[in-house]
Amino acid sequence: MRSPVPLKIPLLSLCLLMTCASLSAAKVISETNPETGLKSWGFIANGLDLKFLQRLPDQTRGFFLGRGFTEEQANDIATQCVFQTVAKNNQSKPEGKPVSIDLSQWKVFVNGKEGRVKLKEYWKKQWQALEHTDKKVRMSAQIAFRWATFPSQQQFEPGGDYNWGMISFGLPPGQYFDLQVNWLNGDKPYTMLIKNIQCPEDN
Numbered sequence: 001m002r003s004p005v006p007l008k009i010p011l012l013s014l015c016l017l018m019t020c021a022s023l024s025a026a027k028v029i030s031e032t033n034p035e036t037g038l039k040s041w042g043f044i045a046n047g048l049d050l051k052f053l054q055r056l057p058d059q060t061r062g063f064f065l066g067r068g069f070t071e072e073q074a075n076d077i078a079t080q081c082v083f084q085t086v087a088k089n090n091q092s093k094p095e096g097k098p099v100s101i102d103l104s105q106w107k108v109f110v111n112g113k114e115g116r117v118k119l120k121e122y123w124k125k126q127w128q129a130l131e132h133t134d135k136k137v138r139m140s141a142q143i144a145f146r147w148a149t150f151p152s153q154q155q156f157e158p159g160g161d162y163n164w165g166m167i168s169f170g171l172p173p174g175q176y177f178d179l180q181v182n183w184l185n186g187d188k189p190y191t192m193l194i195k196n197i198q199c200p201e202d203n
Contacts, residue, residue, distance in 0.1 A: 028194050041194050047099045047158075047185040049088040054200040055166065057082075057173060063148070068141035077145075080118060081171040081199035085150045088162035096158025097186035103152045107180040108169055118170035120149045173202035 026045030032038070042051030060078035065071065089099040108115040123145065127137040150165035171177060177199070181192045 026192065028192075038200070039198060041197050043192055043194070044090060045192060046183075046188075046190045047089055047091045047097060048101075048183050048190075049086075049090040049162075050181065051086045052167075052179075052194075052197065053084040053086070054198075055082045055084050056200050057202040060166070064141070064145070067144035067148075068138045069145075072135070073137055073141070077123075077168065079173055079202060081169040081173070081175060081177075082166050083169070083200075084164065085167045086162065086164040087150075087154075087156065088160065089156035089158050090160070091158040091185075093159040098158065098184075099156045100184040101154050101156075102182070103150070103167070105182045107182075108171070109178040109180070110171065110175065115170070118168045119152045120146060121152060123149075123168075169199065171199050173199055175199045 026043045028041060028043050031040050033040070038054040038056070040051055040053040042049075044050075057075075057078040060082045061071075061074045064074040064077055069077070087101060089096065091097065091099075103117045103119055106117050108117065124142065127142060130136050148166055150167045151163065154163060156162065169177065169179075175198070176196055179194045179197055181194065183190055
C-alpha cells in the first residue's frame with residue numbers, strides 16, 4: 001500500500017483558509033540602563049506598546065523572600081529568567097480598538113528549539129504537587145506571586161490602558177533567546193519577533 005502523499009498548500013492559499021497574523025515591521029528597541037547596566041527590549045506597533053526589562057535574580061529573590069517564600073523557593077523563581085513586563089494600548093479613543101494578549105500563544109526559541117513562557121498557571125500546578133510535602137508553598141506566598149506576575153490573558157482598552165508584572169521564561173541565567181510575541185488589535189492578529197534577548201545574569 002502506498003504511503004499518502006503529504007498535502008502541500010501554498011502559504012497564500014493557507015492564509016485564505018485561516019486567519020494569518022501580520023508580521024509587524026516595527027523596529028525593536030534595545031536599551032541599557034547606564035546606572036544599573038540592566039537591559040531592556042521593546043517595540044510599539046499596531047496598538048501595542050510592549051517592553052521587557054531585565055530583573056537581577058537578587059532583586060527577584062529579595063522580592064519573594066519578603067512575601068513568604070523560603071530561600072529555596074525564591075531562588076527557584078529568581079533563576080528562571082524573570083523580566084518585568086509593561087504592556088499598554090497606545091491607541092486613542094474613540095477610534096482605537098482593544099488589544100488582547102495571550103502569553104500561552106507566545107513562542108520562545110533557543111538554538112532552534114521552540115519553547116513557551118512559564119505561565120503562572122504552570123507555577124501553581126508545580127506548587128500543588130508539593131502540597132503534602134515539607135516543600136509546601138504557603139498560600140499567602142502563592143497569592144503574592146499571582147498578583148506580582150503578568151496575567152496570562154488580558155485585554156487592554158484604547159486610551160492608554162496598561163499593566164505590568166513579572167514574566168518568567170523558564171531559562172537559566174545569561175541564556176539568549178528569541179521571542180515571538182502574538183497579539184490581537186481588535187480581531188486582527190499580529191506577530192513580532194524579538195531576537196537575542198538575554199536572561200539576566202546571576203552574580
